[in-house]
Amino acid sequence: MTTSIETSATAFRSYVKKMTSYNQALAVLHWDKATQAPRKGMEARSEIIGTLAGEQFKLATSKEMEQFLVELSEPATLEALDEITRHTVLECKKEFDRNKRIPAERYQEFVVLTSNAETVWEEAREKNDFSLFQPYLQKIVNFQLEFIEYWGNDGKNKYNTLLDLYEPGMTVDQLDPIFATLREKTVKLVAAIAESPNKPDTSFLTKNFPISEQDAFSRFILERIGYDFNAGRMDRSVHPFCTTFNPGDVRITTRFSENDFNSALFSCIHEAGHAMYEQNINPELLFTTLCDGTSMGIHESQSRYWENMVGRSLPFWKHFFADLQKAFPAQFEGVSVEDFYRAINEVTPSYIRTEADELTYNLHIMIRYEIEKGLINQTIEVADLPKIWNEKMKEYLGVVPPTDTLGVLQDVHWSGGSFGYFPTYSLGNVYAAQFTHVMEQEINGYNELVANGDFAPIRAWLKDKIHQYGKMKSPRELVSAITGEGTNATYLMNYLEKKYSEIYKL
Amino acid sequence: MTTSIETSATAFRSYVKKMTSYNQALAVLHWDKATQAPRKGMEARSEIIGTLAGEQFKLATSKEMEQFLVELSEPATLEALDEITRHTVLECKKEFDRNKRIPAERYQEFVVLTSNAETVWEEAREKNDFSLFQPYLQKIVNFQLEFIEYWGNDGKNKYNTLLDLYEPGMTVDQLDPIFATLREKTVKLVAAIAESPNKPDTSFLTKNFPISEQDAFSRFILERIGYDFNAGRMDRSVHPFCTTFNPGDVRITTRFSENDFNSALFSCIHEAGHAMYEQNINPELLFTTLCDGTSMGIHESQSRYWENMVGRSLPFWKHFFADLQKAFPAQFEGVSVEDFYRAINEVTPSYIRTEADELTYNLHIMIRYEIEKGLINQTIEVADLPKIWNEKMKEYLGVVPPTDTLGVLQDVHWSGGSFGYFPTYSLGNVYAAQFTHVMEQEINGYNELVANGDFAPIRAWLKDKIHQYGKMKSPRELVSAITGEGTNATYLMNYLEKKYSEIYKL
Numbered sequence A, B: 001m002t003t004s005i006e007t008s009a010t011a012f013r014s015y016v017k018k019m020t021s022y023n024q025a026l027a028v029l030h031w032d033k034a035t036q037a038p039r040k041g042m043e044a045r046s047e048i049i050g051t052l053a054g055e056q057f058k059l060a061t062s063k064e065m066e067q068f069l070v071e072l073s074e075p076a077t078l079e080a081l082d083e084i085t086r087h088t089v090l091e092c093k094k095e096f097d098r099n100k101r102i103p104a105e106r107y108q109e110f111v112v113l114t115s116n117a118e119t120v121w122e123e124a125r126e127k128n129d130f131s132l133f134q135p136y137l138q139k140i141v142n143f144q145l146e147f148i149e150y151w152g153n154d155g156k157n158k159y160n161t162l163l164d165l166y167e168p169g170m171t172v173d174q175l176d177p178i179f180a181t182l183r184e185k186t187v188k189l190v191a192a193i194a195e196s197p198n199k200p201d202t203s204f205l206t207k208n209f210p211i212s213e214q215d216a217f218s219r220f221i222l223e224r225i226g227y228d229f230n231a232g233r234m235d236r237s238v239h240p241f242c243t244t245f246n247p248g249d250v251r252i253t254t255r256f257s258e259n260d261f262n263s264a265l266f267s268c269i270h271e272a273g274h275a276m277y278e279q280n281i282n283p284e285l286l287f288t289t290l291c292d293g294t295s296m297g298i299h300e301s302q303s304r305y306w307e308n309m310v311g312r313s314l315p316f317w318k319h320f321f322a323d324l325q326k327a328f329p330a331q332f333e334g335v336s337v338e339d340f341y342r343a344i345n346e347v348t349p350s351y352i353r354t355e356a357d358e359l360t361y362n363l364h365i366m367i368r369y370e371i372e373k374g375l376i377n378q379t380i381e382v383a384d385l386p387k388i389w390n391e392k393m394k395e396y397l398g399v400v401p402p403t404d405t406l407g408v409l410q411d412v413h414w415s416g417g418s419f420g421y422f423p424t425y426s427l428g429n430v431y432a433a434q435f436t437h438v439m440e441q442e443i444n445g446y447n448e449l450v451a452n453g454d455f456a457p458i459r460a461w462l463k464d465k466i467h468q469y470g471k472m473k474s475p476r477e478l479v480s481a482i483t484g485e486g487t488n489a490t491y492l493m494n495y496l497e498k499k500y501s502e503i504y505k506l
């Protein structure tokens, strides 16, 4: 590296450190607001979040940043940079170009629109009145089309531009066959389950589970799977989430319900799956834009792996069932581990995505994927959404929500302008099954390890293959390096078919 | 106001809003670090605090700020500004001038010095070795002398320049007679108490008080005195403190000790006294530099008022004693309210300031005041401090600490470069007694209100006379408007003599 490049690279890294310091501070301000800030301080809190986010945006889009990027992204210069700086330059450049191509006043209008749209969406959902939300959603879709024009497109499908925001490199060409596989096999499996006479008894899951005891048991399980409480905390919030300040401080939140054992524990494991990803990122990536999960789909693969492949598996509960019965002796009296295992894996077609079981969940996502693709390619009209939604629910899940509140109005994503995000939930499941398949081959005695509650070798594998890289490797690079193939839904379906055939004795 | 002034004033207010947003964010980051951040995230947290504090300092000392101040502090312009903006200009100008007069590289050296000095002080305290700390303290004192040169002085006493940092307008000329009164009367009173055969029994205060029950009882008391939990929270930290994000979010922390009832509750009331000040600042001052207590002394008057004049008074406990006995029936079995009142007001000369009782506390402060004054006026040498400290302890308190750890090394303040701060603790007591004297005259049935646990009229008076103004009125203006005189220690001594003559039956 020449001295001049070295000087620029050092100045750039220090600039990026400042920029990412704002992100960390903003994450703390948001977390505090969601978990514990007193009511009367909310308004001023929102204002300072707005102010600091504005400062962060200025840093990301400044002339100074532009000069760094022009200078450092010269091919010969890029070549000369160390690997972390090179990837940081590329990551910042992608973000910079994206931001720069949208005229500032149009972006500002979009921010105001989505902020209002979220309020209107809440009202529409409460009143079961899609017509309130419809004009806002129409404007949001129009903005997506406008942004796609600014950002450019691969010429194959406009929706690809949006997919790339959340899952770099993902396209309709890859997703269509994935969802075709999921649809065909899942619909059949759900139908067979519906006809099975061997339904699990779930009555004991809705007994009374005191919150302090659920909290203690959840912490016990999280410690055992390897969430590091010296590099994180667990608190309460209305909606569970995971947030990262730095790899040494990755916090999760949860919400306990006294009469529902099936929700909080698995939500805790889910968020801890996200958190363990970020706790294990290479600390050298701190204060770069690479200190983050590489995509929403890969992130979700980690949460789903721990929640479903591990947390809802029979070997896992064979190991922990004695602890569970000790924590809740009255509630699980006379319940066998098999009864428990079958109960926590009950399949029931339902209206609400966030409450769906592991199997039908992907059908909920598929409906949203098809609708988004249709809206962006202008083959579906916003006005027709309630009708289309219910038709697809009928076709895939066999149930029709009685209200739009329980149907097309249930999710917050569209009101915030997040199009292209939903598919990453199913991609997480698909990736998780692919990774599990490889782990079974590469990790000595994988099944015994889970059955013994010995997760250290699994965590080491995940760190080695995925976590440590942060954004240094793209999702495609990770999947290809680990599995030797592309995204493939067959592994997920094989896993689901085997698991549910046993549970429902098909 | 002309349009041009109006435009500048608006731009200035929006600039100050940005600057104070950084302060709020920094306060959140500090609070989170002190109360709950996981161990492994501390280092990165300190770094982002450093980065954002640097950005805040840049805003406070920028060319842009200078231009605003030059333009808006023209006498005619100042006159034309609304009251809040005018005071904000004056406050920012004072701060700006102070910062500007110190050469940047000297200030940077001072920051590094105090950061290292704090670490060395901790080691010196641990090892009971003043000689480790001595060279650092010498350099810090030299810096104070250098800063006083930059900042200028009233020509009467160099120490006045430092006093003004914490208590604007306070001088040695005012403080000397105050401490003379305190010394003369307190030393006599302490001697009389020592000879009194009527010592309180305090044995029940060190029984076992489960922490969760202390926590619940403290929250009950704080709610009753009027700390607004919808505009604050109470958490745990190693050292109790109060921190303000905005008037709708003023948080306090505490530390419970299972075998000491006498510490946590009164510390909670103390911090809540600070907090109620800030919760009641006029919300229009939000996002200006005036949204803060007007001085350390006035701030301390609020905490000491609630802690001592209210919280350690007999009428207060006559009202709450039934609640106390209900909360801790075994611990206070057979204890009368008078026994309890006498116990929580026990006077014992001791080594450690933070553990001192209400009466001897001022003697601890006086020692520090005399030493600081001597160091700054170069009549005392740093090297002689251990000796001088112990001589003064002997003279005023009649006890000599067996080690420097329990003596001259006990406080963090000097290692951080805070000279001129200590006197504000005693000023808080002095002001509190002056204000109480006026309240007794101005608030109808003041004594009955305390005895009935009805604090609303007292809070309304404090808000009306003190809290609402934030920094809009100087401490001198407040004291003069409320009491019709200057700072006067007679009221405090009258209060203490009356209280302790009764308790010790002198």
Ligand SMILES: [Zn+2]
Pocket: A270, A274, A300, A303
């Ligand atoms: Zn997730």
Ligand SMILES: [Zn+2]
Pocket: B270, B274, B300, B303
């Ligand atoms: Zn205080």
